[in-house]
Amino acid sequence: MSTGIFVLAMSIVISAFFIWTSNNGRKADRERDWGK
């Protein structure tokens, strides 16, 4: 049970982190491109 909870918690943390970074990257790209 505890292993399952740990796996799920880790996957939530990893997913949230990469979604956050990809949002940051997209935002930076938009700000960089607006002069095009």
Place this chain on the structure above:
Amino acid sequence: MKLAKVKIEYSSGTTIVDRVGLDPLTGRVYLAPRVLGLMKTMEQAECSPSFSLQYKGYVLPVAAASGEYSVSMPVEHGTGFGKILHSIAVPSKEQREQNGRYLHTLSAASIGGAAASWHAALGQGWDAFVLPGFLAVAGVLLWYAGIWSMEGE
């Protein structure tokens, strides 16, 4: 003084690409008389163009004020450790794609683990099916995060 590439795009499709002088401290842009002449000629028949300058991978809009051209210089993100952290927190498009592939690898591992632990749990009561269930949910979650990272334009 640095050299930088500028792109002047008119709504009709005419595009002027040239090199200019750039003062990185002040952001002042020095255009060659040839380019200024071309712009003056185009002004007679065209709307105001989109005027951008490429510098260190950034595309900066060029502002014109009383005959002088300038850009606001991008903020540098330090050196060393700070730069590494910035590249992790603000990935480029290619890095986002790689992150997406990594997440899909983790997702595949979770689904594979869920299938294996499902078979191991058979005949061991309902409690044994908690781990495969959580692994399957983790697999779907990581797959979705991977799709999110790889989202096209």
